[in-house]
Amino acid sequence: MPIPVRVKKIWVESNDKTLRTFDLEFVNEADAFNYMPGQFCQLSVPGKGEAPFGIASSPTEKGFLRFTVNRVRVVTTALHYLQEGEMIGIRGPLGNCYPVEKFRGQNVVIVSGGFALTTLRSLAVYLCDPANRGNYGDITLIYGARRPGLMIYRDELEEWERKGDIDMHLTIDERVEGWNGLVGFVPTVTKEIAPSSRDSWVVVCGPPIMIKYTLPVLTELGFPPEHIYTSLERRMKCGIGKCGRCNIGSKYVCIDGPIFSFADLQKIPEQI
Numbered sequence: 001m002p003i004p005v006r007v008k009k010i011w012v013e014s015n016d017k018t019l020r021t022f023d024l025e026f027v028n029e030a031d032a033f034n035y036m037p038g039q040f041c042q043l044s045v046p047g048k049g050e051a052p053f054g055i056a057s058s059p060t061e062k063g064f065l066r067f068t069v070n071r072v073r074v075v076t077t078a079l080h081y082l083q084e085g086e087m088i089g090i091r092g093p094l095g096n097c098y099p100v101e102k103f104r105g106q107n108v109v110i111v112s113g114g115f116a117l118t119t120l121r122s123l124a125v126y127l128c129d130p131a132n133r134g135n136y137g138d139i140t141l142i143y144g145a146r147r148p149g150l151m152i153y154r155d156e157l158e159e160w161e162r163k164g165d166i167d168m169h170l171t172i173d174e175r176v177e178g179w180n181g182l183v184g185f186v187p188t189v190t191k192e193i194a195p196s197s198r199d200s201w202v203v204v205c206g207p208p209i210m211i212k213y214t215l216p217v218l219t220e221l222g223f224p225p226e227h228i229y230t231s232l233e234r235r236m237k238c239g240i241g242k243c244g245r246c247n248i249g250s251k252y253v254c255i256d257g258p259i260f261s262f263a264d265l266q267k268i269p270e271q272i
């Protein structure tokens with residue numbers, strides 16, 4: 001059953017207004033749940049329907065759950081029309097999470113494109129939390145968007161650059177005036193930056209085409225398939241392994257995923 005949550009804060013994330021971020025708060029504190037980076041929830045708008053969204057906040061942040069929503073059709077448009085103070089439903093947390101225990105004592109490389117940065121923001125904030133930062137080595141972020149105005153969490157990206165906690169590499173597809181970062185597609189930039197695969201794990205999320213071309217680059221850089229993780233998106237209905245809507249091979253993305261290692265995906269015939 002969906003739990004009632006109130007929209008605490010909404011802001012437009014991208015210049016073209018297709019991306020909005022929502023901070024939600026539980027109406028009843030007793031409904032609050034624990035979660036880990038990489039998990040997702042089903043958000044429901046009464047009379048419109050329900051859809052899955054990755055949790056963009058980190059469990060180390062208290063008092064809100066954050067989601068960034070790309071406007072597509074019915075449910076996402078209804079979410080975009082919400083006003084602060086309105087109520088929606090939430091089911092979750094669903095799915096598995098990034099294997100942060102395996103990352104302990106190791107370097108973590110985060111590779112992302114477009115608005116897939118959502119759950120990777122959760123991961124980055126979690127790893128950089130003062131209570132956790134000492135447990136991990138170097139953290140590198142390679143993040144690309146088509147244009148600077150389509151980058152999400154821009155204030156936070158600037159703050160991460162300033163703090164120096166994360167080795168940051170921001171890139172856009174084509175040069176535009178006023179842009180001081182890198183220019184080029186994420187796979188090409190990843191190859192140029194060539195993060196070391198020694199004692200390192202990599203998490204890659206983005207549009208399927210970006211993932212497709214980034215995986216061979218990571219392999220070339222020496223990352224073993226067991227050390228490469230990605231998050232899959234499939235059409236979902238129940239989110240709890242009952243309806244069979246989201247399966248790839250023998251796996252259900254909603255309960256066996258959405259996070260899979262490249263080694264696991266290589267064993268699934270219909271992988272990405």
Ligand SMILES: Cc1cc2nc3c(=O)[nH]c(=O)nc-3n(C[C@H](O)[C@H](O)[C@H](O)COP(=O)(O)OP(=O)(O)OC[C@H]3O[C@@H](n4cnc5c(N)ncnc54)[C@H](O)[C@@H]3O)c2cc1C
Nearest residue numbers: 051052053054068069070072073074075076118233234235
């Ligand atoms: C685990 C998971 C995490 C997600 N996280 C986010 C997120 O953080 N932010 C975000 O904006 N979106 C996310 N999505 C995608 C989001 O669920 C869909 O965009 C949403 O369901 C579309 O709903 P709609 O009613 O607006 O459009 P619909 O009418 O349901 O769909 C519109 C179009 O999008 C396609 N589509 C719908 N759902 C998916 C899907 N899951 N994968 C691929 N194509 C789809 C449909 O085939 C159709 O062409 C996630 C999906 C999954 C499975």
Ligand code: FES
Nearest residue numbers: 237239243244254
């Ligand atoms: S969404 Fe129903 S089984 Fe995965």
